[in-house]
Amino acid sequence: VEQKPSDRRMLVVDDKANMRELLSGVFEEHGYQVTTASSGEEAIECLLLNEYPIVITDLSMPGKSGIDVLKAAKSVFTDTEVIIITAYGSIERAVEAMRYGAYDFITKPFQLSEIERKIEKIQRKLDMAGSRSIYTSVHPGVQHIVGGSDQTKRMLRMITKIAPTRSSVLISGPSGVGKELVARAIHEAGPRRDYPFVAVNCAALAPSLLESELFGHEKGAFTGAEDKRIGRFERAHLGTLFLDEVSEIEPAIQTKLLRVLQESEIERVGGSDQIKVDVRIVAATNRDLQKAIELGEFREDFYYRLNVFSLNVSALKDRRDDIPSLIDHFLRKYSHELGKDVCEVDDDVVEVFLNYDWPGNVRELENIIERAVVLAEGNTVARNDLPAELLQSVLLKDLHAEDAEPRKVDINNDSLIARTDRLESELIRGALERFRWNKTRAAEHLGLKRTTLQYKIKKYQLD
Ligand SMILES: Nc1ncnc2c1ncn2[C@@H]1O[C@H](COP(=O)(O)OP(=O)(O)OP(=O)(O)O)[C@@H](O)[C@H]1O
Ligand SMILES: [Mg+2]
Numbered sequence: 001v002e003q004k005p006s007d008r009r010m011l012v013v014d015d016k017a018n019m020r021e022l023l024s025g026v027f028e029e030h031g032y033q034v035t036t037a038s039s040g041e042e043a044i045e046c047l048l049l050n051e052y053p054i055v056i057t058d059l060s061m062p063g064k065s066g067i068d069v070l071k072a073a074k075s076v077f078t079d080t081e082v083i084i085i086t087a088y089g090s091i092e093r094a095v096e097a098m099r100y101g102a103y104d105f106i107t108k109p110f111q112l113s114e115i116e117r118k119i120e121k122i123q124r125k126l127d128m129a130g131s132r133s134i135y136t137s138v139h140p141g142v143q144h145i146v147g148g149s150d151q152t153k154r155m156l157r158m159i160t161k162i163a164p165t166r167s168s169v170l171i172s173g174p175s176g177v178g179k180e181l182v183a184r185a186i187h188e189a190g191p192r193r194d195y196p197f198v199a200v201n202c203a204a205l206a207p208s209l210l211e212s213e214l215f216g217h218e219k220g221a222f223t224g225a226e227d228k229r230i231g232r233f234e235r236a237h238l239g240t241l242f243l244d245e246v247s248e249i250e251p252a253i254q255t256k257l258l259r260v261l262q263e264s265e266i267e268r269v270g271g272s273d274q275i276k277v278d279v280r281i282v283a284a285t286n287r288d289l290q291k292a293i294e295l296g297e298f299r300e301d302f303y304y305r306l307n308v309f310s311l312n313v314s315a316l317k318d319r320r321d322d323i324p325s326l327i328d329h330f331l332r333k334y335s336h337e338l339g340k341d342v343c344e345v346d347d348d349v350v351e352v353f354l355n356y357d358w359p360g361n362v363r364e365l366e367n368i369i370e371r372a373v374v375l376a377e378g379n380t381v382a383r384n385d386l387p388a389e390l391l392q393s394v395l396l397k398d399l400h401a402e403d404a405e406p407r408k409v410d411i412n413n414d415s416l417i418a419r420t421d422r423l424e425s426e427l428i429r430g431a432l433e434r435f436r437w438n439k440t441r442a443a444e445h446l447g448l449k450r451t452t453l454q455y456k457i458k459k460y461q462l463d
Contacts, residue, residue, distance in 0.1 A: 008123070009050070012036045013043040013057035013069055014085070023056060026112060027119065033447075040064025041160065044072040048145060048156050048185060051077050053126050054119065059086040059093060059105075067097055074101045075193050077144075081122045083115070145178065145185055146329040148452070149321035151314055155182070162309045163190035168261070170246075170306045171284040173313035176363030179284040180244065182313060186282055187240040195239030198232045203245040211253055212269045215260075221270020233266050236279045246283040246306065247292050254302045261305050281306065316358040316365065323353055324455040326362060330369035331381070342373045345381040347463075350454040352386060355394045425460035428453070432462065 010032045012023045017038070024034040035052070037043035041064050043057065055073050059066035066084050073080045081103040086094045094105040104118055145156060162169060163186050171179045180199070187197045205213055212221070216231030232241060243249070249257070260266050261281065265274045283306045292298035316322065327345060335342050345353075358364055372385040383391065428446065435441040443453040457463055 008032045009052050010034050010054040011043060011046055011052040015039060015061040040068050043069045044160050045156050047072050051144060053080055054122055055080055055082045057084060059084050059090060067100060070097055070100050070102055075188050083118060145181055146325050147322035148325045149319040151319040152322055158311060159185050159189055166280045167308040168281040168306045169309045171311045174315050174361060175286050176361035177313040178362050179313055182311060183242045183282045183284060192239050192280060196236050197240050198236035199242040199244060200232050201244045203248040207250040207253060215266050215268055217269035218271040233277050233279055237277050240280045240282055243283040247285045247287040247289060247298060251299060254299045258302045258305055316361045320354060324451040326365055328449060328451050330366050334370045334373040338373055340373060341379050342376045342381060343379050346383060347454055348383050349381050351458050352394050354458050355397060356390060428456055429462055
C-alpha cells in the first residue's frame with residue numbers, strides 16, 4: 001500500500017500557541033496533516049485515538065510532560081518517532097528522554113532547518129519501513145480505539161484519567177462493543193504497561209476450575225492436581241487482571257475474590273501460605289449487575305469493590321458518528337492482511353451502514369468489512385459486497401419507517417449541538433457546490449476523510 005502524502009500525520013505538542021503555529025505551519029507546507037495539542041494530557045488523548053508516526057513535543061509543560069507524551073506514544077505504537085524540544089538548561093532530562101526511546105532532541109532556540117532535517121530523516125526511515133509496519137509492529141494485542149463520536153472521545157478522556165490509578169474498573173456494555181479493547185487501553189495507558197495484562201474469561205470455566213485458574217493450586221490439592229500451578233493472579237502481579245464476563249462467577253468464588261481484593265493476598269487451592277499480590281482489576285460484563293444483585297446472583301459488596309470506576313460502552317447504533325472512522329480503520333487492517341488495496345466504500349454502502357442497527361456492534365461491522373474486502377473487485381466496496389441479510393434488514397427498516405418522521409435537523413432548535421450541526425451542514429454544502437460535488441476534492445478542502453464526508457452528506461440529507 002502506497003503511503004499517500006495525506007497519510008503523513010504528525011502530532012505537535014506545546015503549551016505555547018506560537019510554537020504550535022510555527023511548527024504546524026512549516027510541516028503542513030511539507031504535506032503533513034498536523035494535529036496540535038496544547039498539553040500533555042490532550043496529546044495522550046490524541047495518541048489513544050489516532051496513529052501518529054511522528055510526534056514533536058515540548059519537554060516542560062504544566063501537568064503531563066514531554067516524557068509522559070513520549071511514553072504514551074511508544075506504548076500505543078512502538079514505531080512512532082518522537083522529537084523532544086527542550087530548553088538549553090534541561091539537557092539532562094532530554095538524555096532521559098532518549099533512554100525512553102525518543103528519536104532525538106532539539107534545544108531552544110533552534111533553526112527551522114535543523115528540525116526540518118531531522119523530520120526528513122525520520123520520514124525516509126518510515127518510508128523505507130513501508131506502511132506494512134503500521135500493523136505488525138504494534139505490541140501484540142494492542143490496538144487503537146478508533147472513533148469520532150462524542151461518546152468515544154469522552155470515554156478516552158475517562159481512560160486517561162483512570163489509567164494511572166490502581167482502582168478497580170467495571171466496564172459494561174453489550175456484546176462486541178469493544179470492552180476488552182478498553183480494558184487493554186486502560187492497562188497500556190498506565191504505569192503497569194510493562195507488566196502483564198492477564199485475561200480470564202469467567203464464563204468459559206467450570207467453578208472449580210475457575211478457582212484454581214485464578215488462585216493456582218498446590219500439588220495434590222485435588223484429584224488430578226499432579227503439579228503445583230501458578231494462578232492468573234500471581235501471573236498478573238504488578239500488572240492488570242481482566243475478569244471478563246464477571247457476572248458468571250459463582251457467589252462462593254465472589255466471596256473469595258472480595259477477600260483477595262481487600263487484602264491483596266491470595267492463597268493457592270490446597271495451600272496455606274498467604275502470597276502477596278499487587279494486581280489491578282478490570283472487569284467486564286454484558287449483563288445488568290444491578291439486576292443480578294436483585295436476583296441474589298451477584299454479591300452487592302463485591303459489586304461495589306469492582307465498581308470504583310464504571311465505564312459504559314454504548315451500542316454502535318447509539319454512536320453512529322464512530323462508523324466512518326471504523327470503516328476506514330477496518331478497510332486498512334484487512335487490505336493489509338489480505339494484500340489488497342480496498343480503501344473506499346460506495347455512497348450507498350455508507351447509507352446502508354448508517355441505517356443498519358448493528359446488533360453485533362463493532363465486531364459485526366469488522367466482520368462485514370473483512371468479508372467485503374475479500375469480495376471487492378476494485379478498490380471500492382460496493383453494495384453487492386455486503387451480505388444479503390444485511391441489505392434486507394435495512395430495506396425492511398426503511399419500509400417500516402416510511403410513516404415515521406424523517407430524520408432531519410430541526411431548524412427551530414437552538415441548542416449548541418443543533419447550531420453546530422447547522423453550521424457544519426452549511427459548510428459542507430458550500431464546499432460541495434464549490435467543487436461541483438467532487439467529493440474527493442471537497443473532503444480535502446474541508447480536511448475530512450472521504451468516508452466521513454460521505455457519512456455527513458447522508459446525515460444532513462444533503463443529497
Ligand atoms: N473503537 C474501536 N476501534 C477499533 N476496533 C474496535 C473498537 N471497538 C471494538 N473494536 C474491535 O471489535 C472487536 C470486538 O471488540 P471486543 O472483543 O473488545 O468487544 P467486547 O465488548 O469485549 O465483546 P464481548 O462482550 O462479545 O466479549 C475486536 O476485534 C475489537 O478490536
Ligand atoms: Mg470481550
